[in-house]
Amino acid sequence: MSERLVDAYDLVIFDLDGVVYLIDRPIPGAVEAIGELHRAGVPLAYATNNASRRAGEVADLLNGLGVPADAGEVITSAGASAAALARRLPPGSKVLVVGAEALRAEVREAGLEPVALAQERPAAVVQGYGPRVGWADLAEAALAIQGGAQWVATNTDRTLPSPRGPLPGNGSLVAALRTALGRDPDLVVGKPEPELFATAARRVGAQRALVVGDRLDTDIEGAVLAGMDSLLVLTGVSGPADLLAAPEQRRPTYVAADLGGLFEVAGAATVPPDEVEGWRLEDGGGVRLAGDGTAIDALRLLCGLAWSGGAATEVAPHSTAARDALHALGLA
Template sequence: MALVDGYDLVIFDLDGVVIEGAAAVPGAPAALGRLRAAGRAVAFATNNASRRPADVAALLTGLGVAAAAAEVQTSARAAAQRLAADLPAAAPVLAVGAPGLRAELADAGLTVVAGAADGPVAVVQGYGPQVGWADLAEACVAVRAGARWVATNTDRTLPSERGPLPGNGALVAALATALGRQPDLVVGKPAPELFQAAARRAGARRALVVGDRLDTDIAGAVRAGMDSLLVLTGVSTRREAAQAQPACRPTFVAPDLDALFDAPPVP
């Protein structure tokens, strides 16, 4: 019995598991191809708020990993949907992040504004490679004026071909230092919403989460009540997994995605 045989859905983190920067993680396209050929249900859940689901699916497909937009759950979309449910229609929101984040907010029926002077009732902060001091200054002023502060995620780093680089969590920390407090809400992993939404969409009863980070992917799986596989192609190490507290302890640990097709490793 292969590890994957025990589950009706496999939910993949992206950075460090399937992709690394602009390239695929070695072996990932072949592993996903085997799952597709076997008729396995898959989903992708990413804390990266810079791309929209259709853009993520196109990126994956271009790297040899077939994907549909409906299979992709992003923290940007989750944040937009959460605010749309909590705020009046067309409420003004300040987006600090990439164009993909602003597009998700607009699609959710919110009004994206340019700065604190426009009176935003919420500030949404997500990763964007062009985010700078001026963006953080506008967010700082808006939050001090009473705007709700929502972070798409608090990943300290993101993997790249050159090693770990500052992630959205580093930018959130800069704003938290200036404000003297933490965000009102963090939507992305380790919150369980992305995994739960993927399972609902697929109608899955027993999902396996595959990730490379203990503090986000694995902790999110624990909170969602799902089994998890930590692969050692990204951030966290085997030693860190062995020392992890129960709140972020993986069910399985393996070198890479080939473990999905082997007999289940020792939990």
């Protein structure tokens, strides 16, 4: 039996939104893929920038979707941010929390006192996503930071996925404060900072971890910063055009349509590929895609062209199959 992509790694770290589920529904094929990994005894972890749920709540959600998980496998930006504050501040310090109840609970569990008003003179502000965060919350945070409080952001995701399309994420809310204050947060905990991935690897003593994500600007860049290989799946935020335009620090080791890519023959999902069966690029008055094969293999081939400076988005089809592949990739 040929070695599969996943067989080269001693830990698989999954992003959640856009990879395993979308809001509260499983991504097609995700439950089956993770179930296969569990049956094979592959160590798993879940690292999420979502600060609106605690680790136990995330594990409960996963179990409810049919994905066996426990809280010890989940690393959230809320929990990691609270832990970072506990290392920086004396026990019992006041922290102004902008975000969901899960973030307040993590702050409280870390031995700190969550507050809501700048007049309570907090030592720090921690800012995470919450669906009810509004202007009044941002105003209190701005006043507290101007008064000398440290500013910690759980993450800076510009958007978050939804069934209706990308919606404003915590990064958009952080940007509002950044504009008002004229400065950046003192600390950003979540991806693309490498701490969530490093924590996951330390927990199980992993020497070679694989990060699986749907975002180039958080999951993949975070993996690069952590010195880990990565698999981009096209089930969430980043699409083929984003991948072709990716700068070097946001380029994955592998790309696949979904989590089924974990079980491809080792090397088949690599980008750029050494070779792609069925597809070829021809030069004749402009680069043309010729041959036949899967759309994802065509994308892998085009990555090689784009990342070497070629105009991959201007490639013309030279076969019916090529036309269909480019259309499926949104590159027609």
